[in-house]
Amino acid sequence: MSSTPKPGGPGASSASESPLRTEPAPDGKAAIRAPRKAHLVLRRVEPWSAMKFSFVLSLVCFVVLFVAVAVLYGVLSALGVFDTITDMVTQLTSGDGGKATSDLAKSIESWFDPVRILGYTALLGAINVVLITALSTLGAVIYNLSASLVGGIEVTFSEAE
Secondary structure, eight states: OOOSOOTTSTTOOOGGGOTTOEEEOTTSSEEEOOOOEEEEEEOOOOHHHHHHHHHHHHHHHHHHHHHHHHHHHHHHHHHTHHHHHHHHHHHHHOOTTSOOOHHHHHHHHHHTOHHHHHHHHHHHHHHHHHHHHHHHHHHHHHHHHHHHHHOOEEEEEEOOO
């Protein structure tokens, strides 16, 4: 397939069809034509196309979320925030003899385990991918049903100046 436009088809242009061509005015000076405007109506959104687009977009958001959580975890861990929280909880829960309840201290440490944090992030991201894809597809179907009743959304396009 060639990517050259067909004569007279969409994308076809010639020197005389430039969007801002000059035409001679009655007084002999060149006048600039205003950009053309097209009034179109969006009557249908293909659900399969909406599903593919929303799936790819939600996957990108999932990767961004996962990387952001991993970087934030790394920064907080390097700053010693998790160790400080664990020490504070251990001190608050220690008995009169100064011994900490070992079960609580171990469970607090396990809360800040990187595998646990990133695992929950991956689970939340996977659920988001499924929900965003399903809701976007459902939104396209609902739009098509409502557009068949009211006629769609009118959009006005104009050529760039």
